[in-house]
Each structure stands twice: as structure tokens, then as C-alpha cells.
Amino acid sequence: MMNWRALMQPHRIVLMALFAAFVIWCALSLRWDWIPTYAPLALEGLWRTIWLLVVTTVLGFLLAIPLGLAQAIGPWYLSVPARVFCTIIRGTPILLQIWLLYYGLGSLFPQVPWIRGSELWPYLRQAWPYAVLALTLSYAGYEGEIMRGAFASVKKGQLEAAQSFGMPRFTMFRRIWLPQAIRSVLPTLGGETILQLKATPLVATITVVEIYAVSSRVRADTFVVYEPLLLLALIYLIIAGLISLLFRHIELQVPAR
Amino acid sequence: MEALLESLGLAQSLELLSLTPPGWGGNLLRGLVHSLQIALGAFGFGLIIGLFGAYGKLYGGPVTRDLLAIYTTVMRAVPELVLILILYYVGTDLINQAAQAMGYGRVEISGVVAGIWVLGIVQGAYATEVLRGAIQAVPSGQIEAARSFGMPPFKLMRRVTIPAMMSFATPGLANLWLIATKDTALLAIVGFSELTLETRQAAASTRAYFTFFLAAGALYLIVTLCSGVVFGRIEKWARRGQPSLKGASR
Numbered sequence: 001m002m003n004w005r006a007l008m009q010p011h012r013i014v015l016m017a018l019f020a021a022f023v024i025w026c027a028l029s030l031r032w033d034w035i036p037t038y039a040p041l042a043l044e045g046l047w048r049t050i051w052l053l054v055v056t057t058v059l060g061f062l063l064a065i066p067l068g069l070a071q072a073i074g075p076w077y078l079s080v081p082a083r084v085f086c087t088i089i090r091g092t093p094i095l096l097q098i099w100l101l102y103y104g105l106g107s108l109f110p111q112v113p114w115i116r117g118s119e120l121w122p123y124l125r126q127a128w129p130y131a132v133l134a135l136t137l138s139y140a141g142y143e144g145e146i147m148r149g150a151f152a153s154v155k156k157g158q159l160e161a162a163q164s165f166g167m168p169r170f171t172m173f174r175r176i177w178l179p180q181a182i183r184s185v186l187p188t189l190g191g192e193t194i195l196q197l198k199a200t201p202l203v204a205t206i207t208v209v210e211i212y213a214v215s216s217r218v219r220a221d222t223f224v225v226y227e228p229l230l231l232l233a234l235i236y237l238i239i240a241g242l243i244s245l246l247f248r249h250i251e252l253q254v255p256a257r
Numbered sequence: 258m259e260a261l262l263e264s265l266g267l268a269q270s271l272e273l274l275s276l277t278p279p280g281w282g283g284n285l286l287r288g289l290v291h292s293l294q295i296a297l298g299a300f301g302f303g304l305i306i307g308l309f310g311a312y313g314k315l316y317g318g319p320v321t322r323d324l325l326a327i328y329t330t331v332m333r334a335v336p337e338l339v340l341i342l343i344l345y346y347v348g349t350d351l352i353n354q355a356a357q358a359m360g361y362g363r364v365e366i367s368g369v370v371a372g373i374w375v376l377g378i379v380q381g382a383y384a385t386e387v388l389r390g391a392i393q394a395v396p397s398g399q400i401e402a403a404r405s406f407g408m409p410p411f412k413l414m415r416r417v418t419i420p421a422m423m424s425f426a427t428p429g430l431a432n433l434w435l436i437a438t439k440d441t442a443l444l445a446i447v448g449f450s451e452l453t454l455e456t457r458q459a460a461a462s463t464r465a466y467f468t469f470f471l472a473a474g475a476l477y478l479i480v481t482l483c484s485g486v487v488f489g490r491i492e493k494w495a496r497r498g499q500p501s502l503k504g505a506s507r
Contacts, residue, residue, distance in 0.1 A: 091481035093442030100470035240334035
């Protein structure tokens with residue numbers, strides 16, 4: 001961790017002064033008068049970004065556990081599809097996945113009468129279910145590959161010890177195998193979550209109004225180019241910083257080996 | 258063969274994907290070539306930045322080191338899409354101002370060059386970290402031995418550091434190359450006609466969304482799988498003469 005003494009070196013003070021000067025210059029000479037008008041929309045967008053991030057990482061992680069397990073110990077009829085799924089997700093751009101689901105499924109569903117008649121139809125006509133689905137699948141694909149390694153890395157002796165005590169298989173998985181696998185992926189989990197954060201602005205292309213879409217609207221409405229983008233970059237920096245702090249905190253809770 | 262395709266309902270898709278004008282296959286392949294050009298250029302540009310960045314981070318003065326730390330942190334925390342927009346506007350603004358100062362009119366920048374510039378800077382941040390780690394993994398005795406014989410720094414880099422770090426850097430660089438190929442898709446949002454945008458245009462004008470997006474996905478997948486094979490070869494070559502890791506990792 002950075003302490004005060006490290007921060008108070010002469011060159012760092014000069015750098016910070018330069019940075020402060022840059023911030024003041026930005027605040028004084030750039031146009032910020034659009035902020036009050038768009039602040040409510042921006043807050044809504046920020047909320048939607050965070051909601052998307054949390055929901056898709058949680059769902060994606062839940063999906064990644066069976067994917068990793070299937071690849072680690074599953075029979076071939078489970079492990080081969082899981083491996084193919086992970087390869088496809090990791091081998092194609094997420095933008096293409098989002099567009100495939102939104103435009104592809106979105107153009108297919110209206111042709112099926114029983115889907116149009118179903119109670120889900122009002123949701124399926126909106127964009128966000130496709131965004132959640134695409135982001136969840138993408139996170140699951142990347143994380144599934146990591147979980148495979150994590151499940152394989154848990155020592156055999158631990159599982160054999162549990163078995164020799166007559167522990168049921170599901171309890172063994174829940175109490176011994178899964179916790180250790182999760183512990184070993186914790187350092188990479190933070191990085192993956194930041195990658196997921198960086199994927200969320202892509203859903204703006206399918207008309208989900210999150211924080212990136214708000215900044216695009218500001219640019220289109222007011223012809224102010226740099227200011228919304230700089231503010232947006234700052235917001236993402238802060239969110240990414242908070243994510244890494246959160247994961248560092250979680251890692252500290254786990255006893256080190 | 259044709260009867261089989263007909264029965265599966267694939268004949269129409271094949272017609273749409275054919276290479277000659279009524280089909281859109283040619284456009285897709287042209288997009289793929291653009292994507293690969295941008296990815297190759299950006300990867301190369303990123304490697305150059307990364308090499309200087311890694312050296313700066315390891316051997317530079319305190320100011321260089323802090324500035325590089327800021328560069329790599331910001332580039333890796335802010336979404337590529339936002340960076341692409343910022344760097345694109347900054348780049349075109351700078352070039353236009355320079356052109357106007359020299360008395361030329363507004364300059365139109367080609368999509369490929371802009372894409373390489375934008376993605377290269379983003380790639381540079383990741384490459385800096387990968388190469389820094391790889392250089393650090395080289396046993397310091399090797400570098401010290403070269404120094405003690407009075408080898409000049411540039412020759413030391415060319416003859417000792419780079420060959421010795423290759424085996425540590427290739428897995429990370431392979432990953433970076435895959436990120437580069439996939440990130441070219443983001444340029445579709447800025448309006449460069451690479452594979453994803455060509456696909457979307459083809460899909461929108463024929464309404465055959467599944468056909469085209471699946472075809473593009475297959476093209477991307479072919480690229481990534483082939484790169485995996487190529488990088489596997491490179492890694493094997495870079496590891497020649499080193500003890501096998503297979504026994505150690507298990």
C-alpha cells in the first residue's frame with residue numbers, strides 16, 4: 001500500500017501539482033454547463049451500469065461453476081460442450097456476441113406466435129434482457145475456463161480425506177472443494193470483474209441507456225466532445241478502483257496459506 | 258451435396274455468403290482483412306511502446322516510472338471504447354492542427370491508420386506489463402554477466418534480454434494478440450469498415466442476422482484458433498533448450 005512518506009517525494013509533489021493545475025485548467029476553461037441538465041440522466045445511467053455489472057458477474061459466476069466443474073471432472077458429453085462454449089466465447093468479440101443475440105434472437109422471436117403471446121414478451125421486446133444475457137454468457141465463458149483450473153488445482157488428498165470420512169458428495173463439494181477453488185481464483189476474479197466493467201459500455205449499442213450512452217447523448221446534443229468523455233473516463237477509473245479495493249478487502253478476509 | 262444443403266435450408270444462407278456481389282461474402286472477407294491489418298499494426302505498435310515502457314518502468318528515473326504507472330493504470334481501467342473515442346478525437350485534432358499550421362487543409366485520416374494508432378496505445382499499456390514481468394523473470398545473473406563484459410546497453414537488450422525473456426513473454430503476448438483481434442470489433446462503433454461493421458451492414462440489408470453474425474463469429478474463431486497454433490509453435494521455439502515444464506507444473 002502507498003503510504004504518506006512515499007507520496008511526499010519531491011518529484012511526486014511536482015507531478016501532483018501539475019495534475020492539480022491540469023484539473024483546475026479543465027474545470028475553468030472547458031465547458032461544464034451541461035452537467036446540471038444531464039445530471040439526473042447520468043445518475044440513472046450510472047445506476048444501470050453498476051446494476052448490469054453486479055447482476056451479470058453474479059449470474060456469470062454461478063454459471064461458471066458448472067462450466068468449470070464439467071471441464072475438470074465431467075464425462076465427455078458434458079466436458080466437450082463446456083469446452084466448446086468457453087472457446088467460442090473467448091474466441092469471438094463480445095460486441096459480435098451482443099449483436100448476434102440482440103439482432104438475431106430479436107428478429108427471430110417475433111416470428112414465433114407462442115413467444116409473442118407469452119407473459120415474457122413485454123420484456124423480450126426491450127433491449128436489457130439481451131444485454132444481461134450476452135454479458136452473463138461472456139463472463140461465464142471467461143470465468144469457466146479459470147474455474148476449470150481452480151477445481152483441478154485443489155489437492156486430491158483433501159477430497160480423499162473428505163470421502164474417507166463418509167462425507168456425502170454434495171457436502172464435500174460445498175464445504176471443501178468449492179471454497180478452496182474460489183479462494184484460488186480470488187486474485188484473478190478482481191481483474192475479470194474490471195474486464196466485465198469495461199465490457200458494459202458495449203450494450204449502449206443496443207439502446208440500453210447506461211452511463212456511456214448518456215455521455216454519447218450529451219455529445220450528440222451539445223456538440224461538446226472532450227468533456228463528457230473525460231468525465232466518463234474518470235467515472236470508470238473510480239469504479240475500477242473501487243472494485244480492486246473491494247477484492248483486496250475480500251482477499252484479506254481469507255486466511256493466507 | 259446440393260440436395261443435402263437444400264434439405265437443411267442452408268442453400269439460401271450460402272447464396273447470401275457467396276463471394277460475388279449478390280452475396281456478401283466478399284464484403285465480409287474484406288472486413289476481415291481490414292481487421293487483421295489493424296490488429297497486426299496495433300500489436301506491433303503496442304509491442305514497441307511496451308518494450309520502451311518496460312525498460313522505462315524497470316530502469317527509468319522516478320518521474321518516468323510514475324508517469325508509466327499512470328499510463329498503464331489508466332489504460333487498463335478505462336473501457337477500450339471510451340479510450341478509442343478520446344484517442345480518435347485527440348489524434349484527428351492534433352493532425353488537423355498540425356496540417357493547418359503547415360498550411361494544408363483538413364486531412365482525412367484513413368480508418369486503418371487511426372485504428373492502429375488508437376488500439377496500439379491501448380495495447381502498449383498491456384504489453385508494458387507483460388514485457389516488464391518477462392524481463393524481471395530473466396535470471397539477473399545473465400544480464401549482470403553481459404554488463405560485466407562491457408556489453409553496450411542496446412546490444413545487451415538485443416542479444417541477451419530479449420532472447421532470454423521470449424519464453425516468459427510469449428504466453429502473455431499471445432493473449433494480447435487475441436485481445437487485439439477482438440478489440441478491432443470495437444472500431445465498428447466509431448465507423449471503421451472492419452469485419453463486425455461489414456457484418457452488421459450485410460445483416461441489416463438482407464435481414465439474415467443469424468447467418469451473417471454466425472459467419473463472422475466463425476471467421477473470428479478461425480483467426481483465434483489459428484493464432485493459438487502459431488503462438489504454440491513460437492512458444493515451443495522460444496523454449497528450445499530449456500527444461501520441459503510439463504513435469505513441473507503437474
